[in-house]
Amino acid sequence: MHSRVLLAGGAGFVGSHLADHFLEAGSEVVVVDNLITGFKTNIAHLAHEPRFTFIEDDATNSESLPGAFDLVLHFASPASPPRYLAHPIETLHAGSSVTEALLNVAQRDGARFVLASTSEVYGDPSVHPQSETYWGNVSSTGPRSVYDEAKRYAEALSFAYRRSFGVDTGVIRLFNTYGPRMDPDDGRAVPAFVKAALAGNPIPLHGDGSQTRSLCFIDDQVRGIVAMAGSHEPGPVNIGNPHEQSLLEIAEAIIRLSGSTSTVELHPRPVDDPERRQPDITLAQLLLGWSPLVNVEDGLNTTIDWFRNERSK
Ligand code: NAD
DSSP: OOSEEEEETTTSHHHHHHHHHHHHTTOEEEEEEOOSSOOGGGTGGGTTOTTEEEEESOGGGGGGSOOOOSEEEEOOSOOSHHHHHHSHHHHHHHHTHHHHHHHHHHHHHTOEEEEEEEGGGGBSOSSSSBOTTOOOBOOSSSTTHHHHHHHHHHHHHHHHHHHHHOOEEEEEEEOOEEOTTOOTTSOOHHHHHHHHHHHTOOEEEETTSOSEEEOEEHHHHHHHHHHHHTSOOOOOEEESOOOEEEHHHHHHHHHHHTTOOOOEEEEOOOTTOOSOOOBOOHHIIIIIOOOOOOOHHHHHHHHHHHHHHHHHO
């Protein structure tokens, strides 16, 4: 067990579930989050917890926090295309200065460090499915580069700290993750579809909906991250669900499971929108003994229920 965890980005979607996990496991958890894309409501239920501290600040200031931490988790970055396109400089900052500050904390305290990287380092991939040995097809100047290249730099920095200073770094590449506490307005497919379906509005589909995504439920994702945190593996390791579906299939499943009368509405595709995404998770299975357990229907039902309850609040 980790006794004291520094969790940057803990008021976000994935981070808040990690906070729940580590508190349940008995750790002390310090969340640093500047709320650029996160919400206090995601961690409001933890306010009474004596082992939980929330610091509203930029994670670069984590270096001034008193140690010692034995685990540093870097989950602080705008993550959805509309959010990182709206905050391009802040996203590059999250990949660069924030990563360096958190690595410095891990070096200072001799802590395990885990970087949340992304399948977007593969860009619009020319190999399928994507394994960690694939180097990617990424534009360094396109609009999405603020996210892709920031993460690629963050990975390079993590590996440099391991090689130069012996820091116990681990890089995981998250693929599309969904579940309760996703921001309904951040433009990602599942929350956008669920929100529209519950309101009976048309479901916004980009292109003809044939582009694919592989959706990983948050509980599976958290188990994968925790397995990586508990190991000394450097990575990079893909954590995602290989079950590939077209966006149209996902939209239709959400309409069916939510009992909605919505229809789909086609919109132009954004620049650099990847055609296909599917993780090869052989490495995660081999090194971490991890594979996803939640089927899409169960995960979507849980997500739809959460959004329904939020709407009625
Ligand atoms: P999110 O936007 O819900 O959470 C990110 C959190 O980081 C937010 O609370 C935000 O306020 C905070 N943050 C951003 N910059 C910060 C800074 N400089 N200082 C302090 N806090 C800052 O996004 P998420 O979906 O929870 O993603 C979490 C991490 O996982 C991100 O690094 C993201 O790139 C990565 N990731 C997520 C997915 C996914 O499907 N959700 C996929 C791939 C990678």
